[in-house]
Amino acid sequence: MNKKHWRIVVAGEGGQGVQLIGEILAESAFRAGKEAIYIPNFGVEQRGGVSIAMVQIAEQALGAPKFEKADILVPLSERAVERTLAYIKRDTFYIYEASAIAPPQLLDATVGIQAWETVAPEAFSLAVGSKPQAPSRPPADMGLMPDRTIGIPAAEIARAELKPRVFNIIILGAILAASGVLSLAMVQEGMLAKLGDKLRRDPELKQLNLRALDRGWAYVTEAVRRETNR
């Protein structure tokens, strides 16, 4: 909690809600009186439809929007794991998706599509594959500290207990519980502010998102407790 400067990378397939995780983290930090930068989709790792959100949170004024190593790395698909390897350092908090449910993938062969360009929907549908995937676990040889590597079957939890669409909010809760970058209350406030209009119109959706955030938080808190008691 006392760490001064957090560098966070969240990466996944388009449609997993990666950017929203980054936006809510940054918005929450800002509302909590911290310095924050959020920047979407940069670097070679975004080739072929992998979406990246980069966030920095600090007590002091922040420098460059880009950075080399992540304090928190959250790859949510197989491809995202490979493409974010360069951000790993020994004490990175590595939060991964442990379900075997594959998100749709925009295939690498689809050329000429950039995240900010407008793409015709049919171009996307042709480019989407659906091969099953393994959990987005970190490679064993990266030398990460084991207690900082935490998996959560967020897609399975979302499908079984909530709704598939709140997958990313479960992940957000997990990030908080694993790293302590921001408090749960700060992010509840930031999320409600960020999604304000949408949630005001739909109180059910608001409850769904709050529950998803809690669920992600609770899952990881429990997992960490079991680990320390063992």
Add this chain to the structure above:
Amino acid sequence: MTNVIEAEQRSFMTGNEVVAWAALAAGAEFMYGYPITPQNEIMHYWTRLAPKFKRGFLQTEDELSAGFATLGGVMAGRKSFCATAGPGNVLMQEPISMAEMMRIPAVWFIQQRGGPSTATVIYSQQETRLTCLGGNGEGNRLVYSTASHQEVFDYAIKAFNNAWNYRFPTFVLGDGYQAKMREAVTLYDPAQRGIELHGTSRMLGRSSKQLDGQQVRHYRNTFNIEEELYETLMQHIADWDHMAEEVVEWAWEGDEEPDLLLVAHGVVSRAVYAAYEHLKSAGYNVAYFRPITLRPFPVAALQRAAGRCRQLLVAESAYGQLLSLVRDSLYGKTCAPIEGLLRPGLGITEELVVEWAQRLLARVG
């Protein structure tokens, strides 16, 4: 005119959003534009906000006409601006040249993207030379290179004021990172900070009553005789030189006799400043220099900063555009070697600057 910002307000938003708010706060009345990434959201936010404050917007058929329409707006006495990037910036050099020739105080926001041509929609600093010197003239422009959302807001207000004060086309030079990233900014009403907004006046279309004894002016874009053009240009250049003394801005920090002077502009200066602080706290004898105005370039200030340094490192997301401005400024003033950390179209991190700096510092050991 309706008050845009009632009370100072700390907000978290994208740089493009900041531009729209800044233009409103600066009293801009009309935006002309044509879409191009990464500046599109300037247009989007402006079109959303403008009607609430009785301001106008026109999307034209291309960048050439957007640029010329902006000049028309100014000539009609309206505080007008335009925003573009990359190839759009190339196309707009013709209207911008006309603004130089006819002394039209139009304001441009440039969000640099990768080049040449379409290249990337993302980011670069490759429009540095183009924005400073792109026309078929002498570069009689004022160019601010911003590094943060707060600066985008502050310098946008300054840009409108200085454009109308000195009557040269004026630029706020940003980039795709600044356009798209979100960070905190304090929005304020310039009046509450004691900043007076410069008034406007019509260049064309005044009735004899409105002229009120003033002479009718002929705004010339075409000359028949070499000497006529020469005299006009030399007057413009004298005016520009006079302006240069009053508006030139830079930031300089650190040792006066450093082993290494780090130089950067725009968003890259954030990485370089962070690296400077890192090196300083590690006990290195370093200094940091950042031109804030690129036109006019802070030549004298850089000469002072570099006069007693042992070597320089210029970092930029272009291949030598800032470097050539630095070399020009220092010609004959220093024997120190000037290295370039040149990454055309690619972002620069604090870590990379530290790595390069330490290698150079080891050399003078």
